[in-house]
Amino acid sequence: MKKKCIANKRGIALLITITVIMLFMTVAVELNRKMRSVVLSTAAMRDRLMLKHMASSGIHAGMAMLISDKYQTESDSLQDNWADPEAIEAVLNDMPFSDGKLTLKISDELGKIQINALVKFPEGRLFNNIQKMLWYQFLTPLKSKTEFFKEMEPISIVNSIKDWLDSGDNEAITGLGGAESAYYGSFDPPYRSRNGPLPHLGEVVLIKGVPHELFHGLGETPGISKYMTVYGATRSKGNKFTYEGKININTAALPVLAALLPLDQQELAKSIYDYRAEISKLENTDALSDPTWYKNVPGFSGIKIEPKLLTTRSDIFSIESTASLNETKITTFAVVERRKEKESGKWICKILNWQTK
Numbered sequence: 001m002k003k004k005c006i007a008n009k010r011g012i013a014l015l016i017t018i019t020v021i022m023l024f025m026t027v028a029v030e031l032n033r034k035m036r037s038v039v040l041s042t043a044a045m046r047d048r049l050m051l052k053h054m055a056s057s058g059i060h061a062g063m064a065m066l067i068s069d070k071y072q073t074e075s076d077s078l079q080d081n082w083a084d085p086e087a088i089e090a091v092l093n094d095m096p097f098s099d100g101k102l103t104l105k106i107s108d109e110l111g112k113i114q115i116n117a118l119v120k121f122p123e124g125r126l127f128n129n130i131q132k133m134l135w136y137q138f139l140t141p142l143k144s145k146t147e148f149f150k151e152m153e154p155i156s157i158v159n160s161i162k163d164w165l166d167s168g169d170n171e172a173i174t175g176l177g178g179a180e181s182a183y184y185g186s187f188d189p190p191y192r193s194r195n196g197p198l199p200h201l202g203e204v205v206l207i208k209g210v211p212h213e214l215f216h217g218l219g220e221t222p223g224i225s226k227y228m229t230v231y232g233a234t235r236s237k238g239n240k241f242t243y244e245g246k247i248n249i250n251t252a253a254l255p256v257l258a259a260l261l262p263l264d265q266q267e268l269a270k271s272i273y274d275y276r277a278e279i280s281k282l283e284n285t286d287a288l289s290d291p292t293w294y295k296n297v298p299g300f301s302g303i304k305i306e307p308k309l310l311t312t313r314s315d316i317f318s319i320e321s322t323a324s325l326n327e328t329k330i331t332t333f334a335v336v337e338r339r340k341e342k343e344s345g346k347w348i349c350k351i352l353n354w355q356t357k
Contacts, residue, residue: 051323051330052356054097058104058321059334061091063349065106066317070338070347075289075312077250078280082106082317100325108251109335110314113138113259114232115204116197117245118158119165122236124196127162127174130308131245135161138227138259141266145221148213153177157209164207167195179208197243198230200353227256231316231335231352246311250276250288260305271297288312315339316352332356 065082073080081087088104095102118131139154156177163178171180181192184206194203204225205215217223236242247256249272258269275297279287287293291310294300315338322331335353340346 047325047328048330051100051325051328052332054100054102054323055321055330055332055356057095057097058092058102058323059319059332059354061095062088062104062106062317062319062321062334063336065091066336066338066349067347070315075250076108076248076314077288077312078276079288083108083251100323103322103324105320107318107320108248108314109229109231109316109318110246110311111248111251111253111256112227112229113247113256114230114243114245115161115201115228116165116230117232117243118162121197121233121242122240124165124167126166128245130306132158132162133306134245134259134309137261137263137266138255139224140263141255141258142214142221142224146218148218149221152214153209157207160208160210161204164193165195165197177209183208197233201225201228201230204228222255227253229316231337245309247309248312248314249291249294249305249310250312251314260309261303265303268300268303271299330356 062082065088069076069080069082077083083106088106092102092104113134114131117128118135120126120128135158136154139152139157142149143152143154144150155175159173159175159178162174163180166174171182173180179193181195184191184193191206198204204210205212213223215223215225217226232243232245233241234244247260249257249260252260254269254273257272258266261269272294275294276288279293287296289312291307291312293312294305295303317336317338319334319336320331321334322329324330333353333355334351336349336351338347339350341348
C-alpha cells in the first residue's frame, strides 16, 4: 500500500512537472509570437516612416521641376519636363534612396473645368454665361454614354451647382431644376448648400442631380471628377477674388477639349487632340504658345472657340508621389501654385493642399 502511494505521488509529481513544462512552453511560444509581432510592427512602422519621407521628397522634387520650368518657358504644355515621364524618371534616379521605389505624376489643374467659375465672383450671385454653356456642352454628350445617364438633365444639374455656389439671392432657386438649402434640409441628416466657392471636389456629390455614378464614373465611362477642379482663384480688386475659368488648351483632356466646341462640332475635338500630340513631339515650344493655335489644325480655319475660355499658361498643378517598399505603399498628393515672391523676384511653389494616405 505504501509503495502504491509513493507511486501515485511520483505520478502526480510527474504530471505537475509536465504541466509546468507545457505552461512554460506555451508562455515561451506566446512570448516569441508577441516579440515577433513587435519586431514586425516596428519594422512596418520604420518602413512607413521612411516611405512617408520618400513620398514627401517626391513632392518637393516635383515642385523643383515646376519652378525650373517657369524660368524656361512662359507657356505650359505636355512638351514640358514636368509632363515627360522620362524627365521625371531622370530626376528621381538622382535622389539618394537605397531602398524602395518612388514614382511621380504631375498634372495641370488648369487643364480642367473650374467648377467655381460657374458663378461670377466676388459678388457670387449671377451665372457666368460662358461657363454655363461650357458645362452644358460638357454634360450633354454623357447622356449617350450609358443607359444610366439617358434621363439626365444637364441644365438642371448646372442650375443646382449654381444654387450651391451662389449667395446673396435670398435662397432663390435657379430654373426648374435648381435647389437651395430648403431642399437639402429635408434629408436625414439635413445639410445646407455651400453658398460660396467649393473648397474641395468631393462636395459635388452633395449637390442635387449629381449621383455617385456621374461623379466617380460608371463602367468604362469616367466620372466628371476627373475633368474638374476647385482651384483657379485669382485676385480681383482689393483682397477679393474671382475665377476666370480659363482652360489650358495645351493640357486639357479630350472630353474637356470637346466641351470647348458647340455640340454639333465636338467630333472635331479629336483633331485638336491629335494635332497637339504631334506638335508635342517636336522641339518647337512656340507652336503651342498662342491659345489660337487650334486654327492651324487642318479644316479649322473657320472654327472659333470662345477666347475667354482659353489660355496656354498654368500655375496650379497637382503632384502625386508614391513610395513603395515590399508590400507597403505610401502616396502623398499635393496641389501647388507657382508664385513670384515680391521681395526676391524668385518663383516658388505654395502648397494649397497636402494629403498622405
